[in-house]
Structure formats: structure tokens, C-alpha cells
Amino acid sequence: MKTMNWEESVETLKKIREDGYRKSHEVIAIWIDCLSHFTHKLGDDAWVIYEQVAIAALDCGRDDIAEVQCIRKLRHRFSSSQRVRRLEGMYYESKRKFEEAREIYDKILKADETDLMTRKRKIAILKAQHQSSEAIKELNKHLLHFQSDYDSWMELCDLYLSEQDYAKAAFCMEELLLSNPHNHLYYQKYAEIKYTQGTADNLHIARSYFAQAIKINPNNMRALYGLYLTTNTLATSTKPKEKKEHTKMLKTMSWASDQIRKKVKSTPLPVNDNLIDATDYLFESLKIA
């Protein structure tokens, strides 16, 4: 990484913060190499940077940076802040002292039970303690009160997926689709779940949701491959009398494979020689006689 001056460093951190990236290593590198030497120049930006660096440091296992260089300063400046208390809770979490962390979070929630971040930290503790069924239960309770907390719907979806409960995971995706019907990733993920569930009905649903994802974003490779696979399976399973249906599936299938081939072929050679071979192999081995 090229060295940055302190103004660039502040800008970069701001961008990471606002876009919500999880680039903890980068944040810590910027802090160590540059900003930690310029804290006197930061003015009011300092406090939000301390918070950002503290969280990144905990994510990288640098408790020393988090506590000594950040949380301590924040505590000194904002002695009664719940936001700082939450950072202390996260510090205990990183030390795997879950009971202490939970105690802090409970106190915060007693003062303000609508503190979303703190409620989610408590659920994260359950995950860290391998209690995923408890975490699912608590997230469901949480979503009863905060139905528009879409990050939580996504988290719940992933928890159901890791339990291989595809029907409930699909339900979470339906909530997300309602929240934003223009997000191609939601359509694609929903279709992938439906495909995984199998059965003819689910495959038909998967086909139309993959297609919708492609309509919104023609470059969505997962959706293109998905559309290819579903139409392939549907075409091989149609009954002889459903000739029209069969032809329709074959047509969509060959359209999808053309799109994929075109996209892969447009990548620069010779670095990607194996990719073209690999996709051709896929189409060849799934060819319908």
C-alpha cells in the first residue's frame, strides 16, 4: 500500500465508514502508519475515528489498540455515553468474556430498549457461543418489533441456511424482496434457495426469479448460470406430450449458455484459457441429446 498523508488517510477512513465496508486490516494499517501520529490535528473528527479504529482493532485481535489508544480516550471525553459503553462491551466480547459483555448490554437496554446495535450485539454473543437455535429465536423476537430491520432479515436467512432450513430462509428472502424489489441480488439468492429445495414447483419459481435478476442486471453471472441449470433440469424432466414447454426451456437454456460463453470469452487471454475450457466442459457434460 502506498503511504498516505494524513488528509488522505482521514478521507479514506471516512469513505470506508460511510460505505459500510468491513476493511478492518486497512483501517488498522492506516491508523498505525499515519493517523495515530496526528491525533492532535483531527479536531472533532477524532472521536468518530477513535470509534471506527476501536471496532476494526477488535476485529483484527488488536485489543491493545482498541482499549489503550481509543476506548480509553472516548471514555475520558464522554463519560456517560451509552455508545462508548457498547464499545466496552465489544471489548469484553473479543476477550470471550461474554457474561461481562452481556451485563453491559443489558444495562444499556434498560436505559433505552430501542438501541438496535446493542440488541444485535446480544444476538451476536449467542452466535459466538455456538447457540444458533437460540440466536434464531432471539432474532425472530427482535424482528417482531423491528420489521424493517432488513440487515436482521438477511442475518436470519443465513442462520436458517446454515441449519439447512431452506423453507424458512426463503421466507426471509421474501421479506427482503418486498423491502427492495429492484435488488437483483435478492432475486438471485431467492432463486438459488428455491433451486436447492428441488421439486418441479420450486424449479419453476427459481427459473422466473433468476430471469428477473438477469432483467435487472444482465451481468449477474450467478443468475445466468442458475437460469441455465434450472431450464436444463426442467427440459429433461418435461413429459413427452409437453412439447411446447420443452422447446421453450431449450430455447431459454441456449440463450443463457450463449450469454455466459460471451462473457467468459470477453476476458483477456491467455491468462484465462482454463475458464473457457471449463465452461465449455460444463455445457458439454449437461448437453441434452
Next chain:
Amino acid sequence: MAEPDLTFTIQAYFKMVLHAAKYPHSLINGVLIADKGNTKQRKIVDCVPLFHIHPQLSPMLEVALTQIEGYCKRHNYTMYGYYQANELASNPTLNPLATKIASKIRENNENEGILVMLNYSAIEPIDFDKNEMIDVYTCSNGQDWKKKNENRSGWIEKEKDKVKLSTIFNSLIDLNATKWLIDFDNHLDNCELNWKNTIINDNLKALVKHNFTKYLDTR
């Protein structure tokens, strides 16, 4: 049939580790590739990192496995196993996802294959000499996977210069090598990224061959 002796090349081993290091907060998985031929000594020559975003769903897994099968056929390799690192580093145990995919790969490889659970934590220090980072499981009946314990320290291939694994690992981290590691999810996001990982392969070769490590040690 007796189980074959097992070795991992530096390339296969460190690509698994880098995959886990790139996404320490996710469940990651991938495929292990072995040389065809000598059935008494199996050499895991390479691996293909697969996913870090919802690896439980089957469509992209089918796409990836079929493509890698084609790649193996062309280069006279065989898909010999599966690796996974769980979302929580404190929980390196088998789960149904791991055994399901590993059993499938084993079935397609004339009922021979291994399952590797990667025990990587971005926070705890790593003791490479003890080699506790990977657990190998084998299976004799297609269902039950059992942990293999004998000869643990001999699993990773020793080059003739005896470069220390910890030194290679540290130089990879210094080089920020995780950013070059491409898994199948990265490839699906951007077709120009190649899951063959030529850049990492070349760098690992250079690290071992030119003994960069001597320089790094004395720095």
C-alpha cells in the same frame, strides 16, 4: 484397502490458509486436487477455493464442481477431497454441509477421498511446527468420517531447502497476498478473476525457490 500416505504441496496448503485468512468471518470451502497415479502415496498438488458467500446453496456448487472436473480431466488430475473452515474459528468441527459435499466428491472418485477441516484463527498465533491448523478426515463406508491422526507433522511437503512454513506464511502476509486469492465467488462476481490463482502459485514458487526467506529472516 490401506489408506494411502498423504502429502500436501506448499501450494495446496497455503492457498487453503490464504482463503481462510481472506474471509476470517465467513464459512469458506474448496476442492482439493491430487495427482492421478500412485495410489499408495497421494499428493494433494493443488486446491480450488470455492465460496465464502452462502455456500449452502447448490446451484453454484454444481457449476463449480463440473467446471473443476473438466479442468482436472484435462490435466490428468483428480478431485480428491474437500476443505472447509467454519464461520467460528472456535468451532473446527464437522457439520452436515462438509460431510455431504465431501461424500459426494469421494463417491465420484471411486470411493477414495479426504475431508479437511481448517482450524484457522486470524487472532490466535499459529504454531506451524505442530501443524494443528488442519484436521484430515477419512471415510471407509461413505457415511462416517473419522479423524486421521498418525504422521500429522509429515503431511506438508518439505522442500529440499527446508523453508520454514511460518516464514512462508509471514512473507505472504507481508506481501498482502490475501488480496490476490481468488475463489469461485470472486470469479462469479467478475469473470476476469481466475480461480486457478496463477499469481499466488507463481509467488509461492518464487518464495520457496529463490529463498527469499533468508532475506526475510535477517531483515
